[in-house]
Amino acid sequence: MTLTSTEIAPAIKLTDRIHRIEPSATMAVVAEADKLRSQGADVVDFGAGEPHFATPQHIKDAAIAAIQGNFTKYTAVGGTAELRDAIVQRHAADFASEYGREEVIASVGGKHALFNAIQVLVDHGDEVILPVPYWVSFKDIIRYAGGNPVLVETDESHNFGLTAEMVLKRVTPRTKAIILNSPSNPSGAVMQPEHMTEIIRMAQERGIWIISDECYVYLNYTDRNFSVGALREYRDRMVILGSLSKTYAMTGWRLGYALAPAPVVSAMAKLQSQSTSNPTSIVQKAAVAALTGPQQCVEDMRREYIKLRDHVVKGLRAIPGIKCTMPEGAFYAYPNVSSFFGRSGLKSGSDVGGKLLREAYVAAVPGEGFGTTDHIRVSYATSMGELDRGLERMNKFFAGL
């Protein structure tokens, strides 16, 4: 007799810790949109969190040269010295930070660097302060380490801004770390340097770690681009997480990094040595080319995102019933769709996102995955043409509710 998978399933005892986390909400939308597409639907994709640009040619060339030159063996776990130097030098040049080779580790994407940092800093029962809305993975990665995310609500009418006062209300003797993510995924909010500095000062006084996710730091549309790395006097309680994914349109290459005190970096390298080992050797060569080569491509993409942002926000605001803050960075708009709740049985961002995908074939990520029920996340990393197609469908969809 052959057992079906559902009959076998109850016998499988998975670990407790795997039940503490959920699959990434953004990946779930991508999967559902892909499924509809495979059935022949013409889906406009505002769901994906990745640049629509191709990786710049000189970066691709460096990877090809690495393959041809047989740079295809294991490297040091935390990346080659060449790459680690390139990371710290780029960061120092752009943000006036000061890190040495022993204070940087290259990982298999920014998410991997974040995962490792949380694993080595957060113990069972530790609290980690997380501003809402938050990027989906923070909560789950904290939980996987046994920590408790402590949420700080931000105010949409103040562009989801975060101040030291708001954070301080959530601090307890168990607070181990505070997560900062500016520019933010999903709201696109950019923190004011003064607010960041105050939070860091407050944290330092209490021995609390700052974990600053700078994945979108180069996609800042204000004239005050800033990294906490500039606050050198606070570096001994600070982890900066960076990524080449968004900056150089390299999401699939998987290269991220952490800048942190040497003992933290060395603990992260120990963990990495027992899981992935080094990031792909070929990708490391490409990353060196990205970080040390011409940076005009970064500025060109940033300027294009600004145009796309202006276009999508204007389009969203023109839809009766939708409110949308002006994102100042990253490539997401975070419209509030709560005025439609109560119509056509809709009760949440999830309901709106689901119906929008199934009926109008527009993929956007429901706010629930980011900790708010009133929103959907619209990624505008796409062409103007796609933005127009999607906005037109959204217009009709919301008018028909």
Ligand SMILES: Cc1ncc(COP(=O)(O)O)c(C=O)c1O
């Ligand atoms: C806020 C934030 N941090 C980190 C990452 C991880 O990026 P990657 O692992 O591709 O470097 C993402 C990706 O969407 C993100 O939005």
